[in-house]
Amino acid sequence: MTYTSSTVRVPDVAAVPRHIAIIMDGNGRWATQRRLPRVAGHTRGVDAVRATVEACARRGVEYLTLFAFSSENWRRPNDEVSFLMRLFVTALEREIGKLHANGIRLRVVGDLTMFDTRIQDLIRRAETKTARNTRLTLTIAANYGGRWDIMQATRALVEQSVAAGRPVEVTEEAFAEHLAMAYAPEPDLFIRTGGEQRISNFLLWQLAYTEFYFTDTFWPDFDADALGHAIESYTERERRFGRTSAQLEPQSQNVDSLPC
Numbered sequence: 001m002t003y004t005s006s007t008v009r010v011p012d013v014a015a016v017p018r019h020i021a022i023i024m025d026g027n028g029r030w031a032t033q034r035r036l037p038r039v040a041g042h043t044r045g046v047d048a049v050r051a052t053v054e055a056c057a058r059r060g061v062e063y064l065t066l067f068a069f070s071s072e073n074w075r076r077p078n079d080e081v082s083f084l085m086r087l088f089v090t091a092l093e094r095e096i097g098k099l100h101a102n103g104i105r106l107r108v109v110g111d112l113t114m115f116d117t118r119i120q121d122l123i124r125r126a127e128t129k130t131a132r133n134t135r136l137t138l139t140i141a142a143n144y145g146g147r148w149d150i151m152q153a154t155r156a157l158v159e160q161s162v163a164a165g166r167p168v169e170v171t172e173e174a175f176a177e178h179l180a181m182a183y184a185p186e187p188d189l190f191i192r193t194g195g196e197q198r199i200s201n202f203l204l205w206q207l208a209y210t211e212f213y214f215t216d217t218f219w220p221d222f223d224a225d226a227l228g229h230a231i232e233s234y235t236e237r238e239r240r241f242g243r244t245s246a247q248l249e250p251q252s253q254n255v256d257s258l259p260c
């Protein structure tokens, strides 16, 4: 699909969010509450990832984006960072066959040059294997930062201008084509678990008109029911994209079905 900017054109709105983006927070606190090491929370977090991917596929969500490791997570203790890397590799190796069998396309976005080449190869192989699947696109944001994304897209536009020998036209859509997730529509619903209410440098550009949902549930406890609550809350929102409520009459709004 061609990227549509919500600030240029009012996007289509469906009853089920097409794209859900999640900050999976609270793994450490989940473990600490149980007197377990923090990393036990990350291990259980993988089970919640599996449950959420399955629930999204069943509900007809087209894009699910998970923030697995931010560009700022390198600031964590070395052994926690190494554990997260190993967990990511193990989970990817173990789950890729099942993802593929279930029609799920995997993409990984972020500055992957920071990862060792074995991880980079594994990611590329998993992406290639699942490239033609259409049921759900699962994007894992790894060493991702919203500012990194905006900077690398800006750099790409500058390089285009240099190659062309003249400044290329800078429009929102020309810019967004260079963002790491140019293949996806902007998220309809952003979920953050673990009780904090911030974006933490996630999809800064794309969250312009996204609906936000915060829950105190720690990520390892997030499941199909918790996802259901988030989607229920989403369906109650009035997505105006700058317009007034009166303008949202069925005939004037380009909707597939109205939120009830």
Ligand code: FPP
Residues within 6 Å of the ligand: 024, 025, 026, 027, 028, 029, 030, 042, 043, 045, 046, 049, 066, 067, 068, 069, 070, 073, 084, 087, 088, 091, 092, 140, 194, 219
């Ligand atoms: C935030 O919780 C969580 C992370 C930084 C890592 C998330 C990783 C996973 C759920 C597992 C790997 C994912 C995939 C896609 C295989 P936190 O540690 O900040 O929790 P706290 O706020 O309670 O300390």
